[in-house]
Amino acid sequence: xxxxxxxxxxxxxxxxxxxxxxxxxxxxxxxxxxxxxxxxxxxxxxxxxxxxxxxxxxxxxxxxxxxxxxxxxxxxxxxxxxxxxxxxxxxxxxxxxxxxxxxxxxxxxxxxxxxxxxxxxxxxxxxxxxxxxxxxxxxxxxxxxxxxxxxxxxxxxxxxxxxxxxxxxxxxxxxxxxxxxxxxxxxxxxxxxxxxxxxxxxxxxxxxxxxxxxxxxxxxxxxxxxxxxxxxxxxxxxxxxxxxxxxxxxxxxxxxxxxxxxxxxxxxxxxxxxxxxxxxxxxxxxxxxxxxxxxxxxxxxxxxxxxxxxxxxxxxxxxxxxxxxxxxxxxxxxxxxxxxxxxxxxxxxxxxxxxxxxxxxxxxxxxxxxxxxxxxxxxxxxxxxxxxxxxxxxxxxxxxxxxxxxxxxxxxxxxxxxxxxxxxxxxxxxxxxxxxxxxxxxxxxxxxxxxxxxxxxxxxxxxxxxxxxxxxxxxxxxxxxxxxxxxxxxxxxxxxxxxxxxxxxxxxxxxxxxxxxxxxxxxxxxxxxxxxxxxxxxxxxxxxxxxxxxx
Amino acid sequence: xxxxxxxxxxxxxxxxxxxxxxxxxxxxxxxxxxxxxxxxxxxxxxxxxxxxxxxxxxxxxxxxxxxxxxxxxxxxxxxxxxxxxxxxxxxxxxxxxxxxxxxxxxxxxxxxxxxxxxxxxxxxxxxxxxxxxxxxxxxxxxxxxxxxxxxxxxxxxxxxxx
Numbered sequence: 110x111x112x113x114x115x116x117x118x119x120x121x122x123x124x125x126x127x128x129x130x131x132x133x134x135x136x137x138x139x140x141x142x143x144x145x146x147x148x149x150x151x152x153x154x155x156x157x158x159x160x161x162x163x164x165x166x167x168x169x170x171x172x173x174x175x176x177x178x179x180x181x182x183x184x185x186x187x188x189x190x191x192x193x194x195x196x197x198x199x200x201x202x203x204x205x206x207x208x209x210x211x212x213x214x215x216x217x218x219x220x221x222x223x224x225x226x227x228x229x230x231x232x233x234x235x236x237x238x239x240x241x242x243x244x245x246x247x248x249x250x251x252x253x254x255x256x257x258x259x260x261x262x263x264x265x266x267x268x269x270x271x272x273x274x275x276x277x278x279x280x281x282x283x284x285x286x287x288x289x290x291x292x293x294x295x296x297x298x299x300x301x302x303x304x305x306x307x308x309x310x311x312x313x314x315x316x317x318x319x320x321x322x323x324x325x326x327x328x329x330x331x332x333x334x335x336x337x338x339x340x341x342x343x344x345x346x347x348x349x350x351x352x353x354x355x356x357x358x359x360x361x362x363x364x365x366x367x368x369x370x371x372x373x374x375x376x377x378x379x380x381x382x383x384x385x386x387x388x389x390x391x392x393x394x395x396x397x398x399x400x401x402x403x404x405x406x407x408x409x410x411x412x413x414x415x416x417x418x419x420x421x422x423x424x425x426x427x428x429x430x431x432x433x434x435x436x437x438x439x440x441x442x443x444x445x446x447x448x449x450x451x452x453x454x455x456x457x458x459x460x461x462x463x464x465x466x467x468x469x470x471x472x473x474x475x476x477x478x479x480x481x482x483x484x485x486x487x488x489x490x491x492x493x494x495x496x497x498x499x500x501x502x503x504x505x506x507x508x509x510x511x512x513x514x515x516x517x518x519x520x521x522x523x524x525x526x527x528x529x530x531x532x533x534x535x536x537x538x539x540x541x542x543x544x545x546x547x548x549x550x551x552x553x554x555x556x557x558x559x560x561x562x563x564x565x566x567x568x569x570x571x572x573x574x575x576x577x578x579x580x581x582x583x584x585x586x587x588x589x590x591x592x593x594x595x596x597x598x599x600x601x602x603x604x605x606x607x608x609x610x611x612x613x614x615x616x617x618x619x620x621x622x623x624x625x626x627x628x629x630x631x632x633x634x635x636x637x638x639x640x641x642x643x644x645x646x647x648x649x650x651x652x653x654x655x656x657x658x659x660x
Numbered sequence: 661x662x663x664x665x666x667x668x669x670x671x672x673x674x675x676x677x678x679x680x681x682x683x684x685x686x687x688x689x690x691x692x693x694x695x696x697x698x699x700x701x702x703x704x705x706x707x708x709x710x711x712x713x714x715x716x717x718x719x720x721x722x723x724x725x726x727x728x729x730x731x732x733x734x735x736x737x738x739x740x741x742x743x744x745x746x747x748x749x750x751x752x753x754x755x756x757x758x759x760x761x762x763x764x765x766x767x768x769x770x771x772x773x774x775x776x777x778x779x780x781x782x783x784x785x786x787x788x789x790x791x792x793x794x795x796x797x798x799x800x801x802x803x804x805x806x807x808x809x810x811x812x813x814x815x816x817x818x819x820x821x822x
Contacts, residue, residue: 116804116818123802131771147740148771230740260806266778267749270742348718348746386753388807394818 110171110475111256111401113221120263121218124225128152129211136208151231151269153224154210155527162525163202163210164227165217169237169255169279170198170478174465177476179220181461187213192461194446194454196518196569197276198236198478199227203525225263230271230358232262232343236278238286239479242402243487245435248298249306251279251287253399254335261336261388268343272350273358275343276315279308288480288596290314291572293360294342295323296335306332312342312372313364314600316566321361322600326373332395334380337387341380345372405473405488410438413491425547426498426509431489440491443511444476444484444501449541451505452534453519454482463504471497482518483511513550514558514623515541518569522562522579523586529562531579531586531612536560539616553623556636559594572596574637575619576603588615592622592648593640601641606649618652625651663792664762665773665784667812668799670792673785675710675731689733692717695725703728710760715743719750726751731760733785736767745779752780752810770798780810 113121128148135145149155153164165180172180180200184192187209193201205213217223227234235255242250258277262268268275278289279296289295295311307329314323330338342360351357364372380387416424432441444464446454464484468476471493472486479485489497501507510516517540520526522533540558544550559573570576576591587609594603610618623636625648630639640648662673676685678694689710695702702709703725710731711722722732732751734744744763751757763776764785773784773795786795805815 114818116816119816120802120804120806123804127801144739144769230742263806264775264802265807266775266805266809267745268742269775270740270745272742344746348743352741352743382754386749386808 110173111168111252111398117260118218118221121221121223121225124152124223124264125211125214125218128214132207132211147229147270150229151226152210152214153227154207155228156207160204161207161210163205163213163224164195165192165200165202165222165224166227166234167198167200167222167478168259169235169241169252170239170480171252172476172478173220174468174474174476176220176222177461177465177468179216179222181458181465183213183216184461185458190459191455191457193452193521194456194478194482194484196480196482196520196567197227197234198239198480199234200478201521203521228274230273230275231269232265232271232275232277235259235262236276236287236292236480238280238282239477239481239485240286240432240441240487241281242404243434243436243439243441244282244286245433246284247281247435248300249281250402251281251296251298252402253395254296254298254308254332255279256398256401257335257390257395258339261339265343268347271343271347272352273355273360275346275360277339284598285600286480286597288569288572288600290323290600291316291320291569291596292323294339299329301329301331308332308335310338310342312376313361313369315359315361316569316571317359318356318564319361320566320571320602321365322602324364324369326369326376333390333392336390337384338376338380340387341376341383344383345375345379349375404436407436407439407488408490410436410490410492412437415440415491415494419495422502422509423495423498425551426502426507427494429509429513429551430507430511431494434488436488438491440489440494442472442486442489442494442497442501443479444486444506445508445511445516446483446506447510447516448505448508449515449545450538453517453537456484460504460506463500464506467497467500480518481516483516509547510550512555512557514544514553514556515550517558517560518573519560520562520567522560526562526567528565529579530564530581531562531588533560533562533568533579535586535612536577536579536588536615539613540619543616543620553626554635556623557595558619569596570594571602572600573603574640575622577615580609582609586612588612590615590618590622590652592645593637595637604645606645606652608653621651621654622648662785665786665792665795666760667782668796670796675708677712687730689731692722696721699725710762712764713744713747715741717747719747719755722751723755726755726757729757729759731762731783732757733762733764734781736763736765736772738765739767739769739772741767745775748776748779748781749810770795773798774801774813777812778805778807778809780812782812 278287278292280287291314296308310327311323477485519533523529560577561568562579572594589609591603687708708730762783
C-alpha cells in the first residue's frame with residue numbers, strides 16, 4: 110500500500126496544527142459557527158443530532174493492520190468503542206467531543222491517516238473497486254491512480270471551495286464494483302491500441318436529488334494527461350457550476366444544462382488552453398506510486414478443494430462470503446458486517462483488533478473496506494480458509510449472506526444524522542428478522558437492498574435492486590420503495606413502485622415483492638433480471654395487495 | 661485609511677475604487693463593466709488603472725485590457741465562493757498578468773490566505789475584523805504542497821513545477 114514519505118507526513122501534521130488552531134478560535138468565540146462550519150467540514154467534522162460526527166478517510170478503502178488497530182484504539186478512548194463503515198469506504202465516529210477532535214486527528218496522523226476533505230464542497234475521498242489488484246477481470250490496478258488523484262486533490266489551491274461536493278471513483282474492471290457511473294467523475298481503466306494505460310472518462314453521475322448516470326466525455330484519456338484533464342473538468346465546474354441553489358449545484362446539473370457533448374468540448378478547450386500550467390504526471394512519479402502497490406509476495410500454491418467433507422455452514426460461507434483470486438491457491442474473504450441484529454457497517458473495537466490480528470496472520474497485514482459496508486481480507490491462502498471461518502464465526506463476522514437480501518446497505522438514518530427524514534435501523538431490524546432463514550435467502554439469490562434516510566442518498570437507494578427511501582410524512586417515518594436499480598457494470602436507476610408505506614409495513618411489503626419474483630422467475634433468473642424482463646407493474650400490484658394502510 | 665496585506669507587508673492602500681472620495685486619485689480601480697463600456701475613457705486617463713472583477717465576471721473578457729492594467733482586484737463575497745481562485749490562477753498562468761492581483765471581500769480571511777497566495781494573489785484586502793498579523797502568519801501554515809502554484813510562498817514540492 111502507499112506509505113507516506115517525509116512530505117506527506119509533514120503535510121498531515123501541518124493540517125492537524127491548522128485545525129487545532131481553528132478549533133481553538135471557535136471555542137474561544139473568535140470564529141462564529143458559520144465561519145467555522147466550512148473549516149470543520151473539510152476536516153470531516155459534522156455537528157449532528159446527538160453529538161459531532163467525525164468521518165475518517167480510508168483512501169480507496171485500504172487499511173494496514175496498524176491503522177485498523179489505531180482506529181479501534183481511537184473508538185475506545187474518544188468514542189463508544191465502535192465505528193461505522195460507510196458507503197464511501199470511510200469510517201465514522203458518532204460520539205466524539207469537539208474539543209478533542211484535534212487530538213484524534215493528531216493520533217490519526219501518527220499512522221498516516223486523516224479526515225481531510227471527507228465532507229464539504231470539495232473533492233472527497235477517491236474510491237475504488239474493493240477487489241482492486243486481485244480481480245481476475247481487471248485491466249490494471251486502479252489504486253495507484255487513486256492515490257495520485259488523492260494527492261492532486263488534497264488542498265488544491267483552486268478547487269477547495271467548489272459549488273458542491275465532488276466524488277471521483279476509479280474502476281479497473283468491466284464489472285464496475287466501484288459504482289463509477291454514479292460519481293461526479295467516473296474513470297474506467299482501459300488499454301489503448303498501443304497497450305498503454307488510459308481511462309474512459311464519465312462526468313455528471315450522481316445520486317441524491319435528480320439522480321443521473323455519468324456520461325462519457327472522453328473515450329480514452331492517456332494516463333500522462335490524467336491530472337491536466339481532471340484540472341480542466343474541475344475548472345469548468347468551479348467557474349460555471351451553479352452557486353445560487355444548493356440543490357442545483359452538483360456538476361450533473363451543469364452537464365445536463367449544457368449537454369454532455371458541449372460540456373465535453375468546453376473541457377477539451379480548457380484542457381488544451383491550460384496545458385502549460387497544469388500539473389504534469391511524470392513517468393517517474395507514476396512508477397514511485399505504482400511501486401507501493403506491487404503484488405504481494407504470494408507463495409506458490411495450487412487451488413484446493415476447500416469445502417470437500419467440511420461442515421455445511423462452512424460450505425455456505427465459502428460460497429457466499431469468499432471470492433476468486435487471480436493467484437492460484439488464494440481467495441478473497443469478506444468480513445461480514447451484516448450479522449442479523451446488527452447495524453450494517455458497525456464494528457466494535459474488539460472486532461477491529463481481532464480482524465487486524467487475523468489479517469496479520471493470513472492476509473499480508475492488510476484489510477479493505479467495501480462500499481457495501483463490509484471488510485475484505487484480500488489475499489487469504491485457501492488452506493487457511495477453514496480456520497479463518499472459525500475465527501470470524503466466533504467474532505460474529507461470518508454470517509454467510511454476502512450478496513443476498515440481508516447484506517443490505519443503509520445510511521445511519523435519523524437516529525444519527527441531522528439531514529435524515531427517517532430512520533433506517535428499525536427497518537433493517539425488521540428485514541433481518543423477517544428474512545432470517547438463510548435457505549430462503551439463498552433461494553432468492555443475488556439481491557441488493559439499498560436504503561437511505563433522505564434523498565441525499567448516502568445509502569445509494571437509486572441503484573439498489575430494491576431501493577428504500579425514508580420520507581417524512583406529517584412527522585411520521587414512511588418509506589418509498591423502488592425496483593430495478595443497479596450499479597455494477599449495467600448502471601440503472603430504480604423506479605418507484607407507488608405510494609410510500611409506514612415503517613411497520615416495509616418488511617412485509619418487500620416480502621410480497623420477493624414472493625412475486627419467486628412466482629415470476631424463470632429457472633436461475635436473478636431478481637434484477639426478472640424486474641428488467643417484466644417491468645415493475647406486476648410487483649407494484651402485489652406489493653400493496655394486503656395493506657390498505659398505505660392509502 | 662484602508663490598509664492591505666501586500667506581500668506580507670501591512671501597507672496603506674494607494675488605490676481608490678471608483679466612487680470613493682478623492683475623485684482625482686492617481687491609482688483608480690474601476691469595475692469590469694465600466695471598463696468594457698468605455699475602454700478609451702479609462703485608458704487615456706492619467707495615472708494607474710486597475711479593474712475589479714465580480715465572482716461571475718469572466719477573465720476572458722478582461723484579456724484585451726490587461727496590458728493597460730496595473731492591478732486586478734477579484735471579489736470573494738464569502739469564503740464558500742471559490743470562483744475567484746480560478747480567475748486569479750488564469751490571470752497569472754494563462755494571461756501572464758504580472759501586476760498586482762488583489763483579493764477582496766468577506767471571503768478574504770486568515771483561513772483562506774494560503775490558498776489565495778497559491779493562486780497568485782499578492783495583495784489581500786482582508787475582510788472586516790481580520791487580524792493582519794494572524795493573516796500574515798497563516799501564509800506559513802504549510803511548507804509543502806502537492807500541486808504546482810504561484811511562487812509567492814517558499815514551499816516544498818515533490819515534483820518541480822511544469
